[in-house]
Amino acid sequence: MLRQLLKDAQVTRVSSWQDALVPILLKATDDVDPDVHGGDDIDIRSYVKIKKIPGGKPADTSYTSGLVFTKNVALKSMQGTILSPRILIIAFPLEYARSEMHFMSLDPVIRQEREYLQNIVSRIAALKPCVLLAQHNVSGLALELLEKQNIAVIFKVKQSVLEAVSRFTSATICSTVERLTSATHQLGECDSFSVKTYLVEGRRKTYTYLSGCIAQLGCTIALRGAPTEVLRKIKKITEFMIYVVYNLKLETCLMRDEWASLPSDGLQYDVPSQGKMSENHSATVANQKPDEKHNKAIVAQDGDSDNGLEIKPPGKPAETLQKLTTIDSTVIPDDVPVPTFYQDLANKHETRILSASPFVRFAQPYLLTRAREFERRVAYLKKLRDQDLSDSLVSEEKMKSHKFTLIQPEMVHTIPQGASRKVREIIHAVHDSEYDKALFFYDMQKKQWETHLSGNKNLFDPYAHQNIAVLFSTISTTTNVPCSGPDLVAFSFYNEHESEQGFEADCTLGQYVEDLCFRANDQCQAESCGQRMHDHHRQYVHGEAQITVFVEHHPPKMRGLQDVVLMWNACRICGSETTVTPMSPSTWKYSFVTATMTCTATISGSSAIKASLCAYTMIASTYSKSLYQGNALPGK
Secondary structure (H helix, E strand, O other), rough: EEEEEEHHOOOOOOHHHHHHHHHHHHHHHHOOOOOOOOOOOOOOOHHHEEEEEEOOOOHHEEEEOOEEOOOOOOOOOOOOEOOOOOEEOOOOOOOHHHHHHHHOOOHHHHHHHHHHHHHHHHHHHHOOOOEEEEOOOEEHHHHHHHHHHHEEEEOOOOOOHHHHHHHHOOHHHOOOOOOOOOOOOOEEEEEEEEEEEEEHHHHHHHHHEEEEOHOOOOOOOEEEEOHHHHHHHHHHHHHHHHHHHHHHHHHHHHHHHOOEEEEOEEEEEEEEOOOOOOEEEEEEEEOOOOOOHHHHOOOOOOOOOEEEEEEEOOOHHHHHHOOEOOOOEEOOOOOOOOOOOHHHHHHHHHHHHOOOOOOOOOOOOOOHHHHHHHHHHHHHHHHHHHHHHOOOOOOOOOOOOOOOOOHHHHOOOOOOOOOOOHHHHHHHHHHHHHHHHHHHHHHHHHHHHHHHHHHOOOOOOOOHHOOOEEEEEEEEEOOOOOEEEEEEEEEEOOOOOOOOOOOOOOOOOHHHHHHHOOOOOOOOOOOOOOHHHHHEEEEEEEEEEEEEEEEOHHHHHHOOOOOOOOEEEEOOOOOOOOOOOOHHHHHHHHHHHHHHHHHHHOOOOOOOEEEEOOOEEEHHHHEEEEOOEEEEEEOO
């Protein structure tokens, strides 16, 4: 994915950027751990800052467990490097507000200003900070007084930077002078404070480094090695890759908790062995295709599975297209050429990585598939039409007699040997008519695809594929009547805030399970229902896949773990169950919408995830169950 994005952005020295960024991406996603329980955002990108510093080389790109921002100390005489600093943050101006009175002596005003500022500086000094960060202006007199106290000052700092410093160093932002007391204010701490100056595009630019903060709270990646315009592209790519690597980390934990594996013909991820499980509320997420016959067609490979996660590589386009059928369900022979219409886009679709999940492969655009399908049909019918009067024509002079021949439907595709000229002419007329009809539909499909393509320039852009649209319904389990929906709902992965683009808020998988269990006894808001929510089930439909989530009471699986989400799988074909395991913290933080996308992709057959409990594919045959506080979410 990283190499693909760098090439798309036309960045030079791709290998050098890969070598520089990959270790930093892995370290950032390992170190930074948002406290979602405590109110942190579910998207790790909120806590990974990226700073562009032009110049140098890609290998100079650095990782800081803390914050880097563009500022310098107020006076050159102030310290530029401090070990284990104590940091004070104020959000009020440190200056004297003079009244607009005329015809008065300046001496009293200057004396009042000095007394006022000395009083504030003494209160600041009593807290014993080493560094003072101010959001607003600091007067020259205050700077002199603070310098005498050996306090380094940086003023006119952006509010967003102060908030980041507050988070990374655990400092309290002081909003008023009255709150400058040790009893109500907490100073921030880190390993080091330093000011570094770089020569950026012909001029000197200074950056402040706060290093050695608590690793879980956040970090900063300082990009170097290119001009500003190129670094702007690298920054966008780095932000996206942080999300991709973090999602892969959480998804791997989910697969481990579900005892999942993939066929042995793909990439493998080692999955640690499992331990414990069980509870009082259980949540079963049922996954199925709307048409049950599709489930019967999904059969796992031999049960010689190991404890690894394996990625099945996408099939070749030629292998897929050889099996395409025409509109009238007639199988096109293998010797018919592969379509050439938009072959470059078809190849691009097969080789492009569009999803942050290795288990999700997007289907070829429907209009393009239909256009290419019709191209093969046209070629096939043209071949039949052209060979009607040229192959094996029997001369009328050599034919002594002709028996009456009844034309059968199968003759349209395979003309029997020795058929009379009259029979061939009739079949040729059928082929000619079918060819003209297919050619008309082919031209129409081409125009539809080209119109669609002209209005959608990001069909193969990974940034545009980090969302999903589903049909969502809440249905009464008793009456099978929808209490709400079906509604078309769009979600953006790891975005827990509703956006102006029409995306609904996402949540973590753990939050989703816990919320359903907490609200199991709430009354349905539909006017004609009035039943409890545990008498309802929720349906999510995407493409050819459907996920159904039920809520029901369930006996505890393990004593003492009623307030922990427990997970296990049960095969509805053979009845086998995996060991009950507590939901890991990483799985709890995994995006519910991303899990839905992975689930629906697996149901649709784009990846054959298997549960290690038996030889059947996991999604086609397995209930994924969770238990929390005595309520369960079982499904079909």
